[in-house]
Amino acid sequence: MFKEDKQYQLINSDTIKSGDEFEHSYQKLNLDPVCRNSLLSNAAKMGMNYLNTIRKRRVYPSDEDLEIIKGFVEPLPDKPTDPELTIWMLNEIGSKGTVANAGGRYFGFVIGGSNPVALAANWIAGAWDQNSGLEVTSPVNATIEKVTNNWLREILPVSPAAVAGFVTGVTMANFTGLAAARHHLLKRKGWDVQAYGLFGAPVIRVVVSEDVHGSVLKALSLLGLGRERVIKVPVDFEGKMIPGKFPDVDDMTIVCLQAGNVNTGAFDPASEIIPYAKSKGAWVHVDGAFGLWAAASNEKKYLTEGFEFADSWATDAHKWLNVPYDSGIVLCRNEENLKAAMSMSGAYLDQSGSRVPYQYTPELSRRTRAVEIWAALHSLGKKGVADLIDRTCRYAEMFAEGLKKAGFIIRNQVVINQVLVSFGNQELTEKVVREIQREGVCWAGTTIHRDELVMRISVSSWATTEEDVLNSIDSIIRCAGRVSDSL
Numbered sequence: 001m002f003k004e005d006k007q008y009q010l011i012n013s014d015t016i017k018s019g020d021e022f023e024h025s026y027q028k029l030n031l032d033p034v035c036r037n038s039l040l041s042n043a044a045k046m047g048m049n050y051l052n053t054i055r056k057r058r059v060y061p062s063d064e065d066l067e068i069i070k071g072f073v074e075p076l077p078d079k080p081t082d083p084e085l086t087i088w089m090l091n092e093i094g095s096k097g098t099v100a101n102a103g104g105r106y107f108g109f110v111i112g113g114s115n116p117v118a119l120a121a122n123w124i125a126g127a128w129d130q131n132s133g134l135e136v137t138s139p140v141n142a143t144i145e146k147v148t149n150n151w152l153r154e155i156l157p158v159s160p161a162a163v164a165g166f167v168t169g170v171t172m173a174n175f176t177g178l179a180a181a182r183h184h185l186l187k188r189k190g191w192d193v194q195a196y197g198l199f200g201a202p203v204i205r206v207v208v209s210e211d212v213h214g215s216v217l218k219a220l221s222l223l224g225l226g227r228e229r230v231i232k233v234p235v236d237f238e239g240k241m242i243p244g245k246f247p248d249v250d251d252m253t254i255v256c257l258q259a260g261n262v263n264t265g266a267f268d269p270a271s272e273i274i275p276y277a278k279s280k281g282a283w284v285h286v287d288g289a290f291g292l293w294a295a296a297s298n299e300k301k302y303l304t305e306g307f308e309f310a311d312s313w314a315t316d317a318h319k320w321l322n323v324p325y326d327s328g329i330v331l332c333r334n335e336e337n338l339k340a341a342m343s344m345s346g347a348y349l350d351q352s353g354s355r356v357p358y359q360y361t362p363e364l365s366r367r368t369r370a371v372e373i374w375a376a377l378h379s380l381g382k383k384g385v386a387d388l389i390d391r392t393c394r395y396a397e398m399f400a401e402g403l404k405k406a407g408f409i410i411r412n413q414v415v416i417n418q419v420l421v422s423f424g425n426q427e428l429t430e431k432v433v434r435e436i437q438r439e440g441v442c443w444a445g446t447t448i449h450r451d452e453l454v455m456r457i458s459v460s461s462w463a464t465t466e467e468d469v470l471n472s473i474d475s476i477i478r479c480a481g482r483v484s485d486s487l
């Protein structure tokens with residue numbers, strides 16, 4: 001029936017079986033290794049082919065490609081579909097609608113691209129299909145989480161005893177760290193927030209910066225701490241908290257600092273704020289989605305000094321470490337605070353083993369995402385992570401120098417991998433960015449920095465080469481020229 005359907009005209013009809021033949025496909029996939037291997041190796045080949053051609057294609061899908069992905073819009077099939085066809089659709093139709101951030105010329109938001117070792121680990125872990133919630137459901141996951149936790153302590157600016165939970169991203173890592181904070185502050189006042197919630201509880205104040213990331217506010221809203229109740233500390237042009245404007249805090253205050261401003265890459269002055277906040281008994285949480293990784297570099301380490309004295313930290317592995325989505329990490333100085341905040345009752349849950357992974361995260365069942373972090377760290381080593389940070393920071397400087405030489409304005413101090421560019425005024429900048437995106441050589445987006453729309457370049461991918469940077473600078477200059485010619 002689907003053969004008549006227009007969207008399948010592209011399919012090599014030899015590979016398609018008629019309706020009834022498909023009925024047995026799933027049994028075959030179970031019991032016939034030849035059939036299963038064919039499906040899985042085809043999928044792997046398609047994935048490899050995708051990566052092999054990614055450098056030659058546009059970074060953002062063309063309008064025609066965006067039409068092609070509408071091929072997914074169809075009714076739920078009544079009968080089984082040939083599994084080869086299901087996977088074929090992803091490759092032939094789906095890949096057309098992908099954004100090529102796995103290539104080297106995507107500089108939008110703060111998005112890396114999986115490195116092949118981490119991707120290979122993801123494929124193996126996918127085949128393992130482990131439930132990572134308990135040690136008894138996956139001894140290998142519990143072991144790899146422990147090892148990865150130890151390695152992260154060495155590489156990130158955290159307490160030497162910090163415990164890690166492996167969550168989906170920094171939004172959840174912020175949520176989890178702030179849940180530990182909420183637990184700790186209220187427990188000290190004799191209030192069990194896990195049992196009784198916030199109704200009638202002593203009041204917690206939360207201090208954030210004016211440039212706080214929306215995910216921190218979202219986490220506060222989910223935790224009942226409210227995103228509008230926060231006290232916002234004024235920031236300088238780079239987005240760093242101004243220490244002289246920091247409010248008085250007490251032992252019922254949570255202070256949220258930023259290591260790596262999402263626009264400028266700037267770091268809050270941790271060495272000035274954390275000792276004061278801690279002396280008053282406040283809890284300090286750090287949103288270090290990408291910036292925390294600067295500690296791996298000898299050149300950039302100075303930026304992260306003092307952050308190790310915080311109480312909880314949130315960071316992403318899917319950004320600068322370049323592991324597949326979704327992968328965030330929460331770290332907490334005190335294991336008991338994290339475990340108490342994430343506690344769950346359920347007599348059937350086997351708590352045996354030396355690390356029961358669900359005790360550190362909001363989720364119970366989940367995939368083995370620490371496997372990819374382990375693989376990235378194992379294969380790169382400390383030197384490889386340092387090189388990744390240094391290289392991408394160097395490329396950010398190349399962007400800044402190249403674009404400044406071409407007459408454009410670099411808005412920020414390029415301290416790590418983030419570059420903010422203005423092409424003169426907001427309208428012009430917006431037009432140039434659209435033109436860059438339309439041309440497709442590279443992709444950068446806009447952001448609002450100190451009330452002005454600017455272009456943001458984030459060099460976060462292991463795959464970016466010097467040639468990519470030079471070609472992208474050429475494209476940006478060409479696009480800006482076209483826009484000004486058209487005025």
Ligand SMILES: *Cc1c(COP(=O)(O)O)cnc(C)c1O
Nearest residue numbers: 110169170171213215262289316
């Ligand atoms: C990306 C980012 C976040 C959100 O992280 P997700 O992994 O997308 O949830 C939070 N804070 C900062 C500074 C970020 O760069």
